[in-house]
Amino acid sequence: MRVLLVTYGTRGDVDPLVALALQLRTLGVDVRMCVPPDEEFAGRLAGLGIPAVPVGPPIRTLTSGSAPPSTALLARYRTALVDAQFDALPAAVDGCDALLAVGLAQIGARSVAEAAGIPYVYASYAAVNLPSPHHAPPPRPGWPDPQPADNRTLWDRDAEQVNAQYGAALNEHRAALGLSPVSNVRDHVYTDRPWLAADPALGPWPVTTGLDVLQTGAWERPDDRPLPPDVTAFLDAGDPPVYVGFGSISPSPGLADRAVEAVKAEGYRVLVSRGWADLDPAGCFVVGEVNHQRLFDRVAAVVHHGGAGTMRTAARAGVPQVVAWMPVGDNPYWAGRVTALGLGAALDGRTATTASLGAAFASVLRPGARARATAVGAGIRTGGARVAAVRLRELASAGRRH
Numbered sequence: 001m002r003v004l005l006v007t008y009g010t011r012g013d014v015d016p017l018v019a020l021a022l023q024l025r026t027l028g029v030d031v032r033m034c035v036p037p038d039e040e041f042a043g044r045l046a047g048l049g050i051p052a053v054p055v056g057p058p059i060r061t062l063t064s065g066s067a068p069p070s071t072a073l074l075a076r077y078r079t080a081l082v083d084a085q086f087d088a089l090p091a092a093v094d095g096c097d098a099l100l101a102v103g104l105a106q107i108g109a110r111s112v113a114e115a116a117g118i119p120y121v122y123a124s125y126a127a128v129n130l131p132s133p134h135h136a137p138p139p140r141p142g143w144p145d146p147q148p149a150d151n152r153t154l155w156d157r158d159a160e161q162v163n164a165q166y167g168a169a170l171n172e173h174r175a176a177l178g179l180s181p182v183s184n185v186r187d188h189v190y191t192d193r194p195w196l197a198a199d200p201a202l203g204p205w206p207v208t209t210g211l212d213v214l215q216t217g218a219w220e221r222p223d224d225r226p227l228p229p230d231v232t233a234f235l236d237a238g239d240p241p242v243y244v245g246f247g248s249i250s251p252s253p254g255l256a257d258r259a260v261e262a263v264k265a266e267g268y269r270v271l272v273s274r275g276w277a278d279l280d281p282a283g284c285f286v287v288g289e290v291n292h293q294r295l296f297d298r299v300a301a302v303v304h305h306g307g308a309g310t311m312r313t314a315a316r317a318g319v320p321q322v323v324a325w326m327p328v329g330d331n332p333y334w335a336g337r338v339t340a341l342g343l344g345a346a347l348d349g350r351t352a353t354t355a356s357l358g359a360a361f362a363s364v365l366r367p368g369a370r371a372r373a374t375a376v377g378a379g380i381r382t383g384g385a386r387v388a389a390v391r392l393r394e395l396a397s398a399g400r401r402h
Contacts, residue, residue, distance in 0.1 A: 002030035003396055004093050006109050007102040008056055008081060010248030010276075012307045014041055016125060016197055016219035016385070017102060021050050023389035029396065034092055036060075053092040056084045060248075060276055074142030079169055082107045086173040093118070098396035101189075102197075104129070107166050108173060110189060115177045119395045123195040123388075125308050126330035127205050130194055130213060131155045131187075134206035139327040162186040195388065201379040202312060203337055216391070217384025218312055225291040231271075234285045238269055240300040241285070242361070245273025247307050249326055252350045257281055259303050259324065262357035266365065268300055293317075301364055305349065306331030306338075315343055318374030320364035324349035324357070342372045 005021055007013045014035050021031040035041045037054030045052040062069060062077065069077070085108035093099055093116050100121040101109035113120035124130055128138050133151050137158040144161075146154050162185050170188075171181040182188045196205050196215040205213045227235075235241070242263045244256060256272070260281045263270050272284045280286050292310070296302060296317035304310040306325040311334045314321050321344035325335040335346035345360035363369070 001396055002096045003098045004032050004096040005100050006034040006106055008105045012309050019219040019221040019385040020388055023385040027389055027393050029393055055088045056081045071142040082169045107170055111174050122191050123197050125197050126333055127203050128330050128333035132206055132208050138330055159186045199380050216388040217381050219385040223291045223293045227294050235298050241269035241271040242301045243271050243299045244303040246275050246305045248276045249305050250277040255349050258354045259357050261354050262361055265358055266361050306334040316377045316380050318377040320344045320369045320373050322360045324352050341376050
C-alpha cells in the first residue's frame with residue numbers, strides 16, 4: 001500500500017507532513033511526497049528515506065525577498081503552480097492508493113486523485129483556513145483586501161476570488177483528463193469533510209452547521225537532537241535569553257533590530273534565529289537550524305511571526321510568547337490564539353515599534369505569565385500524526401478494495 005502526500009509551502013508546511021509520513025511507515029504504508037524543489041526539503045526527505053517529487057518553483061525565492069511579491073507576480077506564480085501540478089502529480093500518484101493534500105495551493109490534487117480513481121483528503125493546519133461563520137477568511141497575499149462584512153459574506157467573496165484566480169486553469173486541465181468542470185474551486189479543493197491538523201487545546205474547530213471537520217490533532221514528530229555545543233555554552237553562561245526568530249518569512253524592515261533593542265532594554269540576553277531572512281543583528285548570539293523542542297525549554301520568552309509550529313512548540317514548553325505577526329496565511333490567527341489563551345502578547349509586525357515591543361515584553365515577563373503558559377501547555381496532546389495515519393490507511397485500504 002502506498003499514499004501520496006502533497007504540499008507546497010515553507011518548512012511549516014512540509015515538516016508536519018513528514019511527521020505523518022513517518023507514522024504511515026510504522027503502519028506498513030509506503031509514502032511518496034510532493035514538495036517544493038528547494039534543496040533543504042530534498043535533503044531532509046532523502047535523509048529519512050522518503051521519495052520526493054519536486055513540484056513548482058522554489059518557495060524560498062518567493063518568501064525571502066526584501067519586499068512582498070507584486071500582485072501580478074503572485075498571479076503568474078499561482079497559475080504556473082497549477083500547471084506544474086498537472087504535469088507532475090499524475091506520474092507521482094501512479095501506484096498509490098490515496099492522496100492527501102495540504103493547503104489551498106493544491107488546486108490540481110483532487111482532480112488527479114479523481115482521474116486515478118483513489119480517495120482524496122484535504123488537510124489544513126489551522127481552523128481559520130476553513131469556511132466558518134465564526135471567523136473571517138485568512139489574508140491571501142496579492143488579492144484585494146475584503147471590505148467589511150459579516151463572515152459568511154466574506155467567505156462567499158473569498159470563493160469568488162479563488163474562482164477568478166484558478167477556475168479557468170483548473171477546468172482546462174480537468175477537461176484534458178476527461179473530468180467535468182468545477183464551479184466552486186475552493187470548496188472542491190477542501191471537500192465537505194476536510195481534516196484539521198491542529199491541537200484542540202490551541203486551535204479548536206468551532207462547532208458549526210457547515211463543514212464536517214475531522215480534527216486529528218497537530219502532526220509533529222519528537223525531536224531528540226542535542227543542541228550544538230556553542231548554543232549550550234551560551235545558555236549555560238547566563239540567565240535564560242529571549243529567542244527572536246521569524247522562520248521562513250521575511251519580517252518588516254528593521255523589525256528584528258527593534259525586537260532585539262526592546263529585549264535588551266528589559267535586561268535580557270538575546271538569541272536570534274537566522275531563518276530564511278538571514279538575520280544577523282549586531283551584538284546577538286545567532287543560531288541556524290537547531291532543535292526548538294530543546295531550546296525553548298531554556299529561554300525566558302519566544303518572539304516569532306505567528307507560525308503554527310513555533311507557537312505550538314513554545315506553548316508546549318510553557319514559555320511566554322510575543323507574536324509580531326505579518327499578514328500572511330494563518331499568522332494573524334495564531335497571534336490571536338496566543339492572546340486569547342493568555343500565552344502572551346501579539347502586535348502587528350508592520351507597525352511594531354521599539355516601545356510597543358518593549359511593552360509587550362514587559363507584559364509577558366511579569367510574574368505569573370509563565371505559570372499560565374505552563375498550564376496551557378500541559379493540556380496539549382501529542383499523537384495527532386498517528387491518528388491521521390491510521391485514518392488515512394483505512395481510507396487507502398477501502399479505496400483499494402473498490
